[in-house]
Amino acid sequence: MSVTVRVPAKVNVQLAVGAARPDGFHDLANVFLAVGLYDEVTVSPADELRVTCEGPDAAQVPLDGTNLAARAAVALAGRRGIEPAVHIHIAKDIPVAGGMAGGSADGAAALFACNTLWSAGASRAELLAICAELGSDVPFSLVGGAALGTGRGEQLTALEVGGTFHWVFAMAERGLSTPAVFREFDRLGEGLDIPEPVACEDLLDALAKGDPEALAGAVSNDLQPAALSLFPELADTLAVGRGAGALAALVSGSGPTTAFLTRDAESAQKAAQALSASGTCRTVRTAQGPVPGATVMGHSAAR
Numbered sequence: 392m393s394v395t396v397r398v399p400a401k402v403n404v405q406l407a408v409g410a411a412r413p414d415g416f417h418d419l420a421n422v423f424l425a426v427g428l429y430d431e432v433t434v435s436p437a438d439e440l441r442v443t444c445e446g447p448d449a450a451q452v453p454l455d456g457t458n459l460a461a462r463a464a465v466a467l468a469g470r471r472g473i474e475p476a477v478h479i480h481i482a483k484d485i486p487v488a489g490g491m492a493g494g495s496a497d498g499a500a501a502l503f504a505c506n507t508l509w510s511a512g513a514s515r516a517e518l519l520a521i522c523a524e525l526g527s528d529v530p531f532s533l534v535g536g537a538a539l540g541t542g543r544g545e546q547l548t549a550l551e552v553g554g555t556f557h558w559v560f561a562m563a564e565r566g567l568s569t570p571a572v573f574r575e576f577d578r579l580g581e582g583l584d585i586p587e588p589v590a591c592e593d594l595l596d597a598l599a600k601g602d603p604e605a606l607a608g609a610v611s612n613d614l615q616p617a618a619l620s621l622f623p624e625l626a627d628t629l630a631v632g633r634g635a636g637a638l639a640a641l642v643s644g645s646g647p648t649t650a651f652l653t654r655d656a657e658s659a660q661k662a663a664q665a666l667s668a669s670g671t672c673r674t675v676r677t678a679q680g681p682v683p684g685a686t687v688m689g690h691s692a693a694r
């Protein structure tokens with residue numbers, strides 16, 4: 392028997408970041424949108440916990456107990472007093488260390504898959520609590536759609552979205568470490584008064600209306616200056632996307648993936664071609680959002 396769960400990447404259409412808290416985290420107003428780039432996580436019974444990974448970035452994915460998918464299996468098994476004896480296979484299409492919550496996605500998917508495989512009976516609320524222990528982005532990977540994340544981003548309120556948004560994503564030549572980007576945010580803000588993070592009403596309206604022009608006027612990412620400071624070449628990629636007609640160009644989360652909001656599928660193709668030809672990025676993908684969160688794709692009886 393095996394269970395396969397498909398799970399999407401995310402882009403942050405607003406990422407408002409407050410001052411560092413005593414625990415080192417930052418309060419956020421984090422507006423997440425799930426987009427149609429997916430990892431697929433398959434779990435099947437095994438003698439002991441084992442992780443394998445396939446995909447273009449597979450070499451950068453840890454296969455030991457630090458993998459978020461392994462940590463998810465261990466967390467659920469620990470709560471049920473059982474052994475996490477499971478083979479977790481990750482078919483990875485979400486860029487690694489790209490600011491699109493790839494590891495978080497695998498954590499949410501593995502948790503959901505193990506809950507099904509083991510008939511562990513964890514409720515939605517228990518799954519969300521385990522997700523929040525695993526990482527700030529993990530709860531959103533489970534629920535998908537669009538949501539406002541407050542606290543460190545793990546406290547979610549679902550958001551209405553009145554249409555489909557068309558995106559282009561440009562993956563960079565190397566990754567960026569999320570903690571390093573938050574540290575750079577702190578360094579750049581030293582001595583400044585950092586306001587409390589709040590969700591932008593115009594942005595929430597634009598999402599509710601499904602209006603790409605209005606959304607483009609409202610997107611923001613407080614981590615962008617920090618990501619650009621650590622990875623200045625990203626400014627060139629952003630400029631290429633803007634020049635190719637994107638309505639908005641921004642760094643996705645902690646970066647270094649850059650995200651381009653376009654009017655429609657045709658404009659997305661045009662911007663994608665210009666970005667591919669520019670030589671300023673590694674790969675270019677188009678995707679639409681919102682899409683649902685972690686979803687069981689199938690069970691197989693074969694071992």
Ligand SMILES: C[C@](O)(CO)[C@H](O)COP(=O)(O)OP(=O)(O)OC[C@H]1O[C@@H](n2ccc(N)nc2=O)[C@H](O)[C@@H]1O
Nearest residue numbers: 415416417419526527528529543544569570573644645
């Ligand atoms: C940048 C985002 O991807 C935007 O969605 C998230 O805020 C990061 O979420 P994540 O990768 O799940 O982050 P976590 O695994 O919870 O934390 C990794 C590190 O990021 C920093 N971190 C993360 C979230 C947050 N609200 N404040 C932080 O300062 C901390 O240094 C933390 O040690």
Ligand SMILES: Nc1ncnc2c1ncn2[C@@H]1O[C@H](COP(=O)(O)OP(=O)(O)OP(=O)(O)O)[C@@H](O)[C@H]1O
Nearest residue numbers: 458459487488489490491492493494495497528569
């Ligand atoms: N299943 C996983 N897939 C990818 N990376 C993982 C996984 N589990 C742990 N990691 C570790 O997490 C690091 C960050 O990878 P990830 O792809 O999650 O970054 P990210 O998309 O920038 O995260 P976020 O957007 O949530 O900040 C990797 O360099 C790797 O060491």
